[in-house]
Amino acid sequence: MTRTQQQAIRLVIAVIAVAVVVQFFAWYFPTHYGPTDTRLFASAMYIGVAAMGLNLLTGYNGQVSIGHGAFFGIGAYITALLMDHQYSWFGLNFGHQNFLSTIPTVAVVTFVIGALVGFPALRVKGLYLALVTLGLAVVFPDLATRFVKGTGGTSLVSLTSTELAAPRWFPSQLSAQDQWAYTMAFAFALLGLVAVWVLARSRFGRSLIAVRDHEAAAASVGIDLARTKVTAFALSAMYAGIAGSLSVLVVQNASGDDKLVTFQTSIEFLVAVVIGGTATVVGPLIGGFAVVYIQKWATDAFPNKPIISPATFGIVLIVLMYVLPDGVVGGGRRLRGLAGRTLRARRRRDVNPAPL
């Protein structure tokens, strides 16, 4: 078999595998599993979406943020408020929208805010930048408490089941609320994954990596440092914002007034990136699942002592970092490398038997 033939066969197998997986998750899973499972899956996927964005920033571009919970919160609020309230602007009504029509607003607003936050990153680096983003995570809940007027004047915006329901054009087999939330999370996770895959292989993706690895060298070959860094920030903020929108469908409300929650959300994204595998395409999504399911197992393992579950989660995190310092994907690659080496070594032994 020639090389091109081999490649063609591989491509066909890959396409079929992807099609089967997509088919399974898009159709079989939501129709055969109950709301508990689909909601858990959906939350893993929106954390995965936020982590994909953060991975563009932290993994590919090397800028650490521990404040993306703020963008997540902004996305959640915009979606929830647009779905809930009656807004008019210059005589045009913007309120009572369906979920999908709020996404463009979320994308644009979080992209712009992300770019604004990205500007200090041109000067402030490393840990100092991480601390600036921490400020974002800490200040955002106060701003939310002060300015968001949701249900009953509090900063919690809760939505009714009619507001959260699937639109009428949606297939009736998938139109239960949890199925709708699941499908949206799945669709955006897939979209986000493809976008990262394309971006990472593009000129922009390569310039992200170049800037991470050596700024001065990157600038010397004509990469616009400012534009690259700010765009990375803006894109990652947009991913986090859309993840926030998805969370509204899953948890059925938007609240961002608790500092600790915003901080923990930001941390969860970072944890998802690192346990999945930094600077890999599918790593963050796997990380999202790891974060959600490890926490679930930690809670289920000690049903009478809920206090232990964060400790279990924390200890699992530490152990994971010992065992897989380069994440699940990195660990998989190492394993494959190891297997490949052993195979090659065996083949070589067969071809060149030791001289007697």
Place this chain on the structure above:
Amino acid sequence: MALFFTQLLSGIQDGAVYASLAVALVLIFRTTGILNFAQGEMALYSTYIVWKLTTGGVPVWLAILISIVISFVGGAVIERVVIRPVERASPLVVVIVTIGMFLAINSLTQLQFGSGEHAMPSFYPQHTWRPGGVLVSSDTIALVGVLGVECLLLYFLLQHTKLGLAFRGVASNPESSRLLGVPVGRILMVGWGLAAAVGALAGALVVPTTTGLVPSSMQQILVFAFAAAALGGFDSVLGAVVAGLVVGVADALTTGYIHALHGIDLLVPFGLILLVLLFRPSGLFGSTRVERV
């Protein structure tokens, strides 16, 4: 004018607390280059030890001393057991490990001591004075006094002892220090131990001035301590102290005066930090690194 000085003093009091936890962060950062997310929770655990001892009838000052000693040992053990295996890993991995510690220590503390609120005694009598209408409390005097003494001791330790020399050597160049016979591993343990001890003192002092000891007591303080450490420059103890006070005062003065900032007063310290970092990207007192191409 009385309001101004009252606010100023309250800011200095808060600032002293942020400063002492920031000093703990800096001690660890200088030697290991790690930002320890679990610093606040380590201090929380130490504070619970103080509380537990005082409920058993131990005088408060003795309880604090015992807790400091236990914390020193505990910090050193954490460095040796938890941090050493990932010492050479990427910084992000270490960050995740300290976050794991944050979660684990917080929930183990709740498991051991319960999640209820406890009244925490202080080692000095509660008293307030009003010279010229300015509110002065014994809390402010005690916190600032202890911070001052702590800084002097640390200064002496770092600048005038053999241990301090080794410590600074490891901070600036671990490889050369090792070649010169400095036991780098043990110095790192001492760094973590010192940080834990400093944190223990901070926790034992600050909690009595707040409403009570709860498992979330140290979390907001940790955020401010991070802010102070960034403002001062991560590798400068002096910077951490000055910046802690600056953050505390900035926060207190603006909330006292600008009504529009009510509820969003955190904008002030973080706005300040952003502004300072834009002009001095490695903090007020941090050392800048020259990048060679």
